[in-house]
Amino acid sequence: MSENKIYIHPAPVRIWHWIHAAGIVALVLTGFQIRYAELLGIMSLADAITLHNYVGFVVIGDYFIWLGYYLGTGKIKIYFPDLRTFVPDAIRQATYYGYGIFKGDPNPHVMTPDNKFNAMQQKAYVGLMFLLLPAQMISGVLLWRVKGFADYVNLLGGIKIIDTIHVILFFFFASFLVAHCYLATLGHTPLAHFKAMFTGYEEHH
């Protein structure tokens, strides 16, 4: 490999990422079909629910691969921002995305294996992976067996409350998918980050 290439994404992370990506896309599509059954004709409602359930459990299993890897290797700390520098880092990063990038300024964050995410990514991913995704998984499991988990469903306020949590997070993940795919085009070439997530190597320019 050339000197300006750096190995950022180990194989377990790449495998987890692409399973997760395919799963989230499938969950979003089947989620739309389930919520708007009378308006969309991607597939039948019965098939959409069945597929949504299966894929949901794949994503849950995949989450634990991610958690196991990052906890096991101790790399979980890359998700947690340094509170002393977080605010100025985040301002600097936001300024870059909102202004500097158009002028051709260099990205203020330089990716390394131990410092993979910029301040804004850390903020987004720590909430996503430790709060929103678990909440979505738990609400999804409760909706999967409403009758079997009736006591828990009632304890949390009823099926409509659980559904509201699941649906708002569903819309959030659908919008995140749009933003995430776009932000992935902000490398030195539009496909650079996509390529890196297959090869594991990011190129520094």
Added chain:
Amino acid sequence: MKKMKKLKIPTRSIGVCLLVVFCLWPGLVLALDNAECLDCHGDEGLTRENGSGDNGSASLYVDADKFNHSVHHMNDILCVDCHADISALDYDNDLPHPRELAGVDCAACHEEAAAAFGDSVHGKIKSKGITMTCYACHDYHYVTHLAAASVAERENNFCAKCHNPYQSHEWLPKQAEHFAFVECTVCHAPGVQRHIHLKFFDLVTNTFYKGEEILKILGVGYDEFMPMVDTNKDGIIDKAEFEILELMLRQKNDHATFHAELVAEVEAAAHKVNRGVAEKNCEKCHAADSPYFNSVAIVLTKEDGSVDQHQVDRAVLESYSLRHFYIYAGTRVKLLDKIGIILIGGAVAGVLGHLTIRILTIRLRRARKNTKT
């Protein structure tokens, strides 16, 4: 002769009058009321031989208390109205009526139901030599009002006696939820009318409140319930009125909530269940404009099993006042759709805006790069 004539005329008139009265009132002719029948059949030990019970016998006992709560007794139906081949009791014999009686002909009164049943899969098996009687499902003497029955009661007392739903609905997602909240005939009797029943439910004991129990909590009587709730007096409990009712309920008893079920109208069409015609199109129900939710009612059960039903606006199904009921797509909360549009629309707009500026500033970046090199 004249005297005799004077005596004959009144006698003939009285005789004709009595005949007319007796014809119009069969009970008088028979002079058999239920108490006479229960003199013997109220004995728990009364059996007949050649039955399917222990020692080849069959019980002939009729529980008077249960019978008195039956819908037939409440409608003043006598034993001999159904057991119509008993015209008189001859107490000179050990058995005061014929040993073998004809089968009860329910169709004599329930003509429409009998016709629908005859045209159903259950009626048609007669051609295969299997006769399914009405009382195989409806019981003999203790038929009660069904309007108040929950889905579980309707299923357990009828279809589930013979059918295990889990063995024949492999294609159906969320089986347990469907079997718990949707009555079988909602899908299996396509011609039937459907209703959403909202019943008061105790979350702690997992039991339904009887009408008088919930009215006691609310501090009103049956006749005062609707005037109390329907404040705009339009005859329908709308979303705002339902919210106030739910709030009152929480103030007075925090265990009480609403339990919603999709049930079929108790009507003749419910008997017309046939193979291959069950509704399998999920979107028929799972749609925001589904006709299945046109009729929504709060159901107050009475002691005799009958009900008071109070019409509710279907918009209530989409409200958070009804937190323990949700049907995918069918009763979705519209506010969440607006939040979804804002979130996804915001992301798409942000991406498109950023992309547009990126494209418009390509020359700027190229010029800067060239200057650097």
